[in-house]
Amino acid sequence: MSDVMKTVLQVLSAAAALTSVFLGAWLGRKWAPPGSRYNARPVLLGMTAAALGLLALGNYLGLVWTPPEREMGDVYRIIYVHVPAMWMAMLALTVNFACCVGYLLQSSWKTDALAESTAEVGLLFGGYGLVLGAIWGKPTWGTYWDWDPRLTAMAIMLVTYVAYMALRRFVEDPEKRAVWSSVVGIISFVNLPIVWFSVKWWRSLHQVQSTPKTVDPDMTLALRVNAWATLILLTLFLLHRYRIALATREAEVALPEALPTDVPGPRDNHASEVA
Amino acid sequence: MSTALHTYTLLAQVGSGRIQGGWEYIWTAFLIAWASLSLYSLSLWLRRPGKAVNDSKE
Amino acid sequence: MRRGRPISLLKTVGVLLAKDLLIEWRTRARLNALIFFALATLLLFSFAVGPDTKVLARNAGGYLWLALLFASVLALGESFRVEQENLTLDGLRLAPADARAIFLSKALGNALLLMLLGALLIPVMVALYGVDVAMGVGPFAATVTLGCMAISAPGTVYSAIASNARARDVLLPLLLFPLIIPALLAAAKATSLVLQGDPMNQLGSWFGLLIGFNLIYWGLGFLLFPRVIED
Numbered sequence: 412m413s414d415v416m417k418t419v420l421q422v423l424s425a426a427a428a429l430t431s432v433f434l435g436a437w438l439g440r441k442w443a444p445p446g447s448r449y450n451a452r453p454v455l456l457g458m459t460a461a462a463l464g465l466l467a468l469g470n471y472l473g474l475v476w477t478p479p480e481r482e483m484g485d486v487y488r489i490i491y492v493h494v495p496a497m498w499m500a501m502l503a504l505t506v507n508f509a510c511c512v513g514y515l516l517q518s519s520w521k522t523d524a525l526a527e528s529t530a531e532v533g534l535l536f537g538g539y540g541l542v543l544g545a546i547w548g549k550p551t552w553g554t555y556w557d558w559d560p561r562l563t564a565m566a567i568m569l570v571t572y573v574a575y576m577a578l579r580r581f582v583e584d585p586e587k588r589a590v591w592s593s594v595v596g597i598i599s600f601v602n603l604p605i606v607w608f609s610v611k612w613w614r615s616l617h618q619v620q621s622t623p624k625t626v627d628p629d630m631t632l633a634l635r636v637n638a639w640a641t642l643i644l645l646t647l648f649l650l651h652r653y654r655i656a657l658a659t660r661e662a663e664v665a666l667p668e669a670l671p672t673d674v675p676g677p678r679d680n681h682a683s684e685v686a
Numbered sequence: 687m688s689t690a691l692h693t694y695t696l697l698a699q700v701g702s703g704r705i706q707g708g709w710e711y712i713w714t715a716f717l718i719a720w721a722s723l724s725l726y727s728l729s730l731w732l733r734r735p736g737k738a739v740n741d742s743k744e
Numbered sequence: 745m746r747r748g749r750p751i752s753l754l755k756t757v758g759v760l761l762a763k764d765l766l767i768e769w770r771t772r773a774r775l776n777a778l779i780f781f782a783l784a785t786l787l788l789f790s791f792a793v794g795p796d797t798k799v800l801a802r803n804a805g806g807y808l809w810l811a812l813l814f815a816s817v818l819a820l821g822e823s824f825r826v827e828q829e830n831l832t833l834d835g836l837r838l839a840p841a842d843a844r845a846i847f848l849s850k851a852l853g854n855a856l857l858l859m860l861l862g863a864l865l866i867p868v869m870v871a872l873y874g875v876d877v878a879m880g881v882g883p884f885a886a887t888v889t890l891g892c893m894a895i896s897a898p899g900t901v902y903s904a905i906a907s908n909a910r911a912r913d914v915l916l917p918l919l920l921f922p923l924i925i926p927a928l929l930a931a932a933k934a935t936s937l938v939l940q941g942d943p944m945n946q947l948g949s950w951f952g953l954l955i956g957f958n959l960i961y962w963g964l965g966f967l968l969f970p971r972v973i974e975d
Contacts, residue, residue: 445735470716486708492719515971532726539722543715550708570922577918581910591905594968595919598898601960602923609926609953613933644723651730658735 412476417632424469427461428639434458435646443654444521445661455647462643469637477633489547491633495641496540497565503533503645504572504600511596514589520664523589524656525649526596527579530572532648536641537569560611567606571599585663753845760849764823768857774822775857778815782861783868785811790872797874804873805935809891809928812862816892817917819857820899823850824907843970851893851900851965858892878941887938890954891931897961898923904972930954 412420434454442451473491480487510526513519544562545555556562575595582588768775789807793799800807866884869875877884899920906916934950 474712474716482705484705484708486705486711488712489715492716496719515968535722535726539718542718546711546715546718550705550711567922567925574915574918574922577911577915578905578909581912581915582908583910587908590971591909594901594972595905597968598901598923598961598964601964602926605926605953605957605960609929612949612953613929648726648730651734655730655733655735 417629421632421635424465424636424639427465428642431458431461431643431646435650439525439650439653443650443657445658458643458647462640462647465636465640465643469633469640472629472633472636477629478627480627480630483551486547486550489543491637493540493543493547494634495638496536496543497561498638499641499645500533500537500540500565502642503529503536503649504568504603507533507572507596508600511593511600514593515597518586518589520585520589520657520660523585523592524653524660526589526592527656528649528652530575530579530596531652532645534569534572534576535648536645537565537572541565541569558610558614560607560614563610563614564603564607567610568599568603571602575599585660753842753848756842756845757848757852760845761853764849764853765856768853778819778857779861779864781818782811782815782865785814786865786868786872800873801875802936802940804869804875804939805937806932807873808862808865808869808935809932811865812858812892813895813921813924813928815861816854816858816895816899817920819861820854820896820903820920821907821913821916823854823900824903827907843973844966846973847900847965847969850904851896851962854900855889855893855896858896859888862888862892875939877939879938879947883947884935884938886951887931887934887954890951890958891927891934894927894931894954894957894961895920895924897958897965901965901969901972904969927954927957930957 435458438451438454441447442449469491473488477488479485507526507529510522510529514522514526541562544559544565548557548559548562549555552559575592578595579588579592582591786807789810790800793803866888870877899916902916902919902923906912906919909915930950930953934947934954937947937950
């Protein structure tokens with residue numbers, strides 16, 4: 412591939428991704444809210460086609476076109492799926508944090524719905540990204556789990572956000588759910604740098620990084636194409652999940668009397684009585 | 687038995703330069719990625735609003 | 745919301761804390777049960793890990809903090825259940841008590857309870873695991889204090905949330921445990937160093953982590969707790 416082609420590819424994939432993000436945000440406003448009559452099918456089909464096409468291209472570049480790495484041979488190719496997944500997870504969780512803060516400043520069902528969506532999608536990408544990291548570890552470290560700081564920190568964050576999702580599931584009052592999950596979301600995100608530093612210190616005696624040593628520009632290109640493709644997928648997932656969340660919220664808020672109340676029955680363990 | 691041998695052959699080469707092969711790890715990783723994305727897409731499709739089950743009041 | 749002057753906030757905290765401590769004292773049975781639960785946990789670790797005294801001694805710091813963490817879930821869960829049974833939290837809120845004062849008093853009360861537990865567990869740990877407090881009582885007390893405060897601040901916020909949700913007994917540990925990992929890590933490591941000596945002067949950095957963790961979560965709790973209990 413000529414250098415011109417490579418540049419064109421970089422620019423095109425970035426443009427496709429960023430356009431998709433804007434289209435996604437626009438559809439989020441125009442099509443996602445319940446009762447919208449807008450026919451989003453053409454735009455959605457276009458975005459999906461772009462995502463799948465770019466993903467196919469990126470995977471081809473990563474699996475076939477790029478050369479083997481100097482020390483890791485071919486096994487390093489896992490980064491072409493592992494790294495974009497981790498990036499998307501971090502992006503999603505960051506947006507979640509923004510939504511949580513936003514909700515406490517100005518409550519809105521849309522903010523809450525986006526918070527719910529970003530947490531779930533973040534868990535998806537983080538989850539399989541983590542598995543891929545472990546698979547990569549086996550041939551490079553000799554073991555699936557080496558307590559590598561980045562993977563360990565991500566594992567902790569995943570459990571943290573699973574707890575966030577559990578909280579959302581266990582609170583039936585939509586308003587309380589929104590406030591409490593905003594609080595938990597803020598606390599959880601603030602914990603990320605703390606977790607990162609503490610795990611790094613904790614492991615600082617034993618660390619052997621397994622990043623590829625060579626930074627071949629072709630590898631960078633392949634990684635970028637894969638990352639942009641995954642970004643379009645992230646946008647699509649968030650858009651659809653957001654629409655689902657808004658529909659659920661509408662159903663909940665419209666029929667409050669159909670929902671069980673949140674006050675659990677009094678526990679009969681007499682804990683407050685004098686012994 | 688041969689996978690164990692293969693694994694040890696792989697591990698023996700860590701630290702001594704290039705790792706040979708390992709394509710089963712690569713395919714496993716990519717398949718898991720594609721499967722995760724597909725399954726999630728499916729779950730989004732099944733939960734979509736406008737479907738009778740999802741929208742019924744119960 | 746009325747902005748309390750600092751002195752009236754502190755006074756409110758004092759009053760609320762005294763009330764909670766008085767209730768704790770009057771229902772000592774619960775406190776006793778907590779102590780025995782923590783002791784039993786320490787014992788269980790010995791059996792689970794085996795009688796190799798060297799291994800036990802080396803990991804004693806970790807076992808202590810795990811026992812404290814498990815006991816804290818019970819203690820924290822109770823601290824809001826008491827309020828809920830008689831809807832006294834609503835009474836507290838109706839009285840002109842700043843929600844932030846409620847947070848401080850609850851969190852301090854829980855921290856004190858955990859510190860008491862820690863103090864009681866230490867001689868047991870010394871006996872069971874054959875450890876020696878190499879670095880002296882001061883650093884040890886500081887470690888226990890910082891660690892208990894670190895569990896208590898986010899634990900109080902999460903307990904207030906979980907006590908109002910379904911499956912609250914599972915939800916509290918599920919929320920708290922991943923959050924508390926950095927503090928657990930630091931407290932366990934610091935305790936190990938205090939027990940076994942610190943030739944490379946690492947204790948300072950672990951204390952730094954604990955202090956930072958405390959500052960952030962007491963601050964966040966102070967800020968966010970009112971939103972948790974408001975209607």
